[in-house]
Amino acid sequence: RLLFLWWLSVLGNISVERLRxxxxxxxxxxxVVKEVGRIVMNVRIFACCQLIEVCQ
Structure with a gap:
């Protein structure tokens, strides 16, 4: 949120449409970043489970 306000002050007189x-x-x-993070996390959990199965 602070970053957004900073951008607003930097861009200053930008049109509302461009801002939207x-x-x-x-x-x-x-x-997208959130989804990729979720996918990577799921892959790591799966890999960890596979490793535990192999080691047992």
Whole structure:
């Protein structure tokens, strides 16, 4: 949120429409990063379970 306010002050006189577009892009990027993180976490858990099975 602070980063967003900082960007707002930096960009200053940007049009509202461009700002909305920027926010949409940022939200999409955040969702993608969140999904990738979730996938990586699931893969790590699966790999850990496989390793435990092999070691037993």
């Amino acid at each position: 577009m920027y926010v949409k892009v940022e939200l999409k990027r955040f969702r």
